[in-house]
Amino acid sequence: MTVNPDSLTIASALDGLAKKDFTAVELTEACIKAMQAARPLNAVITETPDKALEMAKAADARRSKGEAGLLDGIPLAIKDLFATEGVLTTAASHILDGFKPAYESTATANLWKAGAVMLGKLNLDEFAMGSSNETSYYGPVVNPWRAKDGTKLVPGGSSGGSAAAVSAGFALGATGTDTGGSIRQPASLCGITGIKPTYGRVSRWGIVAFASSLDQAGPMTRTVRDSALMLQAMAGFDPKDSTSVDRPVPDYVANLEGGVKGMRIGIPREYRMDGMDAEITTLWEQGKQWLKEAGAEIVDINLPHTHYALATYYIVAPAEASSNLARYDGVRFGLRVPGKDLTEMYENTRGEGFGREVQRRIMIGTYVLSAGYYDAYYTKAQKVRTLIRKDFEQAFQRVDAILTPTAPNAAFPIGMKNDDPVTMYLNDVFTVPTSLAGLPGMSVPAGLNSEGLPLGLQLIGKPFEEAQLLRLGRSLEKVANYTAKPFHWWES
Amino acid sequence: MAEKDYIQGATGAWEIVIGMEVHAQVSSKSKLFSGADTTFGAEPNHQVSLVDAAMPGMLPVINAYCVEQAVRTGLGLKAQINLHSVFDRKNYFYADLPQGYQISQYLQPIVGKGVLLLDMPDGSTREIGITRLHLEQDAGKSLHDQSPRESFIDLNRSGVALMEIVSEPDMRNSEEAGLYLKKLRTIVRYLGTCDGNMDEGSMRADVNVSVRKPGGPLGTRCEIKNVNSVRFVQQAIEYEARRQIEVLEDGGKIDQETRLFDTGKGVTRSMRSKEEAHDYRYFPDPDLMPLEFEQSWVDGIKATLPELPDEKKARFIEKLGLSPYDASVLVAEKESADFYEKVAKGRDGKLAANWVIGDYFGLLNKSGQSMEDFVITAEKLGGLIDLIADNTISTRLAKDVFALMVETGKDAATIVEEKGMRQVTDTGAIEKVIDEVMAANPDKVAEYRSGKDKLFGFFVGQTMKASGGKANPNAVNELLKKKLAG
Numbered sequence: 015m016t017v018n019p020d021s022l023t024i025a026s027a028l029d030g031l032a033k034k035d036f037t038a039v040e041l042t043e044a045c046i047k048a049m050q051a052a053r054p055l056n057a058v059i060t061e062t063p064d065k066a067l068e069m070a071k072a073a074d075a076r077r078s079k080g081e082a083g084l085l086d087g088i089p090l091a092i093k094d095l096f097a098t099e100g101v102l103t104t105a106a107s108h109i110l111d112g113f114k115p116a117y118e119s120t121a122t123a124n125l126w127k128a129g130a131v132m133l134g135k136l137n138l139d140e141f142a143m144g145s146s147n148e149t150s151y152y153g154p155v156v157n158p159w160r161a162k163d164g165t166k167l168v169p170g171g172s173s174g175g176s177a178a179a180v181s182a183g184f185a186l187g188a189t190g191t192d193t194g195g196s197i198r199q200p201a202s203l204c205g206i207t208g209i210k211p212t213y214g215r216v217s218r219w220g221i222v223a224f225a226s227s228l229d230q231a232g233p234m235t236r237t238v239r240d241s242a243l244m245l246q247a248m249a250g251f252d253p254k255d256s257t258s259v260d261r262p263v264p265d266y267v268a269n270l271e272g273g274v275k276g277m278r279i280g281i282p283r284e285y286r287m288d289g290m291d292a293e294i295t296t297l298w299e300q301g302k303q304w305l306k307e308a309g310a311e312i313v314d315i316n317l318p319h320t321h322y323a324l325a326t327y328y329i330v331a332p333a334e335a336s337s338n339l340a341r342y343d344g345v346r347f348g349l350r351v352p353g354k355d356l357t358e359m360y361e362n363t364r365g366e367g368f369g370r371e372v373q374r375r376i377m378i379g380t381y382v383l384s385a386g387y388y389d390a391y392y393t394k395a396q397k398v399r400t401l402i403r404k405d406f407e408q409a410f411q412r413v414d415a416i417l418t419p420t421a422p423n424a425a426f427p428i429g430m431k432n433d434d435p436v437t438m439y440l441n442d443v444f445t446v447p448t449s450l451a452g453l454p455g456m457s458v459p460a461g462l463n464s465e466g467l468p469l470g471l472q473l474i475g476k477p478f479e480e481a482q483l484l485r486l487g488r489s490l491e492k493v494a495n496y497t498a499k500p501f502h503w504w505e506s
Numbered sequence: 507m508a509e510k511d512y513i514q515g516a517t518g519a520w521e522i523v524i525g526m527e528v529h530a531q532v533s534s535k536s537k538l539f540s541g542a543d544t545t546f547g548a549e550p551n552h553q554v555s556l557v558d559a560a561m562p563g564m565l566p567v568i569n570a571y572c573v574e575q576a577v578r579t580g581l582g583l584k585a586q587i588n589l590h591s592v593f594d595r596k597n598y599f600y601a602d603l604p605q606g607y608q609i610s611q612y613l614q615p616i617v618g619k620g621v622l623l624l625d626m627p628d629g630s631t632r633e634i635g636i637t638r639l640h641l642e643q644d645a646g647k648s649l650h651d652q653s654p655r656e657s658f659i660d661l662n663r664s665g666v667a668l669m670e671i672v673s674e675p676d677m678r679n680s681e682e683a684g685l686y687l688k689k690l691r692t693i694v695r696y697l698g699t700c701d702g703n704m705d706e707g708s709m710r711a712d713v714n715v716s717v718r719k720p721g722g723p724l725g726t727r728c729e730i731k732n733v734n735s736v737r738f739v740q741q742a743i744e745y746e747a748r749r750q751i752e753v754l755e756d757g758g759k760i761d762q763e764t765r766l767f768d769t770g771k772g773v774t775r776s777m778r779s780k781e782e783a784h785d786y787r788y789f790p791d792p793d794l795m796p797l798e799f800e801q802s803w804v805d806g807i808k809a810t811l812p813e814l815p816d817e818k819k820a821r822f823i824e825k826l827g828l829s830p831y832d833a834s835v836l837v838a839e840k841e842s843a844d845f846y847e848k849v850a851k852g853r854d855g856k857l858a859a860n861w862v863i864g865d866y867f868g869l870l871n872k873s874g875q876s877m878e879d880f881v882i883t884a885e886k887l888g889g890l891i892d893l894i895a896d897n898t899i900s901t902r903l904a905k906d907v908f909a910l911m912v913e914t915g916k917d918a919a920t921i922v923e924e925k926g927m928r929q930v931t932d933t934g935a936i937e938k939v940i941d942e943v944m945a946a947n948p949d950k951v952a953e954y955r956s957g958k959d960k961l962f963g964f965f966v967g968q969t970m971k972a973s974g975g976k977a978n979p980n981a982v983n984e985l986l987k988k989k990l991a992g
Contacts, residue, residue: 340606
């Protein structure tokens with residue numbers, strides 16, 4: 015039978031596979047076809063159709079023997095920040111030219127162990143640095159959602175390829191990584207669901223590092239249930255990652271339909287910002303109303319240091335990045351541009367290999383760690399980070415979760431915010447505090463704006479309370495009843 | 507501070523001030539943050555994990571054994587063990603530093619202040635302060651001599667665990683610096699935390715040298731990097747101190763800088779100037795959690811420490827009656843101390859020490875063999891000493907017996923028996939020899955009796971010779987005196 019992957023979710027595809035409505039190979043073939051048709055979106059850096067079919071065949075074999083795993087036969091696409099054994103891994107950077115790792119990241123290995131199938135490696139902002147997927151060496155990703163006048167829009171970033179792949183319907187799910195909002199913001203801009211788990215919940219081993227104290231991988235899917243399923247497979251303690259946390263992974267699916275009755279939801283005053291898009295404010299109000307109607311109690315809360323979060327983030331993240339990216343030096347792998355001596359080889363390689371945004375952040379990071387500036391910037395940022403974390407700790411004594419907008423705007427035209435990096439950085443204003451506090455946050459699509467573009471709402475949970483957060487997200491998803499899908503203009 | 511330690515310059519006396527940073531490789535089968543092997547002498551790039559090569563997405567995981575070794579070393583230096591310590595990144599670019607940073611400890615090291623005792627040749631001791639000990643990764647090695655155009659990189663050492671042990675600027679001459687290095691090596695070898703092999707690079711020293719007028723404020727120091735033998739450390743200090751004095755006496759000033767010791771020419775040379783000085787941008791490594799210990803864990807390690815050289819030395823002096831000098835010679839290597847204790851067991855401690863330090867070490871060094879392989883075991887040397895103690899052989903004969911033991915591998919008793927070297931204490935037999943000697947030299951007897959006392963030595967010599975050296979010297983003296991007196 016013909017399978018239309020765009021009409022499926024991970025959960026419904028698993029049903030179809032179980033009921034033998036279609037095989038994993040049939041499903042995968044359909045996804046590959048849709049992926050190839052969606053090339054105008056530039057969401058994929060490396061397509062791996064042969065590998066996908068091989069994995070799908072193996073999945074069918076397992077299923078026929080009754081040995082199917084949690085995600086057996088489900089075609090997923092992988093953000094090209096995860097090392098995949100023998101498959102080009104670029105971080106969307108010129109500097110990783112030709113790099114095929116001899117190892118597989120723990121997070122993706124966990125997905126393959128659960129039986130998932132890899133369709134390809136997805137485009138992203140270079141080294142995950144960006145909020146619009148325009149810093150990629152491989153060119154910008156186009157949002158499947160277009161403006162009414164047909165203007166091409168950004169999908170958000172840095173997991174722009176992931177959001178586009180899921181939104182466009184060729185991958186049933188995708189991996190993302192989130193350092194300051196890189197799962198949640200593109201999920202919001204593309205009308206899909208994405209969860210950034212608690213820091214330490216998913217192993218960072220084998221994921222190209224951007225800012226080690228913030229980076230966290232998570233799923234990007236069409237439904238909350240699908241996110242629960244994917245996170246179930248991805249999460250877990252990994253002795254190879256010293257910041258991974260050794261605690262059992264609960265069943266994320268079991269209580270998904272448990273509802274929100276009696277849950278206390280905090281609304282932070284500080285997230286109501288001057289000059290914020292009125293439609294975002296309206297949607298946030300709507301979200302409060304929905305949750306109230308569903309039985310939750312709405313509580314006003316304060317997160318007094320929110321205002322400093324973005325500045326803090328843009329010290330901590332570049333500082334760590336400036337050091338993490340020192341290993342791309344042209345000596346052992348990737349690009350090497352020769353020079354007359356070692357220093358010149360470094361300068362040539364890094365000058366040519368890194369794009370402008372990456373270079374900017376390396377310079378900011380190097381500056382804030384320099385002798386004489388360290389205390390004024392890095393030390394102070396760490397102190398503020400502690401205050402931000404304490405804000406949340408205090409709030410969570412009164413509430414179970416927090417509701418905010420995910421991003422201050424809907425998807426915007428490609429090229430619009432490229433002149434001023436600070437304007438671009440403002441896209442992460444609602445997601446960055448959660449990252450600094452290491453808390454789980456998810457974006458759930460909640461509605462369309464007057465332009466017909468999707469908007470998401472963010473739910474923030476207590477550390478390691480992903481199960482509760484997903485349950486809440488499921489309730490929001492149900493009451494919002496968001497069903498909109500982009501018109502497949504790229505296929506015509 | 508003794509006058510003799512001052513260097514006389516044109517403008518008067520100068521005092522040298524020396525502090526040392528010693529990098530000691532942790533004895534561990536695997537590296538500090540990866541499971542890669544650390545065995546010395548492997549093929550280049552054959553002991554490199556993905557972490558050591560800093561492949562994208564790789565993360566360090568602390569090797570608990572190395573941490574334990576660092577704590578053990580700290581305890582051996584009677585130092586403060588910090589229950590909370592932090593790993594930092596020291597950022598700089600070099601081709602043999604794959605991560606672009608070295609994981610080290612900066613503001614919060616694992617071990618704090620401690621102390622080390624120098625054993626001075628006159629038997630006294632001198633206290634040198636230990637500032638801190640921290641754990642860090644070694645870098646790889648750049649090979650510049652393999653190709654005319656390219657440099658090659660060997661990452662076998664990349665990520666190997668080092669302890670950087672920093673002293674206070676408490677040393678005042680090159681001799682003390684040498685003694686410091688040797689004592690530190692002794693301690694880590696006793697502890698089993700570093701093999702101390704300087705020629706394999708397991709221990710290297712960065713030496714900080716400055717000079718000042720006696721009692722004056724500290725001068726500007728220069729750091730001589732990576733010196734890899736006790737002798738070179740001493741030569742480097744001698745050269746560097748004189749260089750600095752010359753600069754200062756010529757009206758110049760010392761730039762704080764890093765210098766290299768040219769072992770061929772015996773001089774130090776500037777490595778990089780202040781303008782090129784690195785800003786290492788230290789910050790806590792976000793890939794690693796702080797190290798946290800319970801005091802009880804530290805106490806558990808403390809309970810397993812062996813007897814350390816200072817304690818052993820004190821016991822040898824107190825319980826076995828050795829001089830401080832002999833005791834410090836014997837404890838310098840745990841192997842020799844153990845050997846000595848076996849020899850001394852149930853015997854005279856001083857006699858045993860004389861034999862171990864004198865004849866045994868002498869012939870051992872001459873053989874070029876290790877103590878383990880050398881033909882003389884503690885049991886054999888003990889057997890020889892027993893024959894001296896019970897007067898079977900004289901001390902003089904014992905030396906010949908010992909030489910034969912080394913030559914033949916036989917034990918002392920067998921040699922004495924086979925060669926008939928047993929000491930003659932039978933007075934009848936000795937008297938018989940004396941009678942023969944006197945009968946053969948009637949003129950000398952007459953001369954002696956007429957007052958030429960000096961001839962007594964002649965009669966002793968003749969008697970010993972006639973007895974084949976076996977006559978007991980005391981008995982010979984006594985009997986000769988009696989007989990010659992008539």
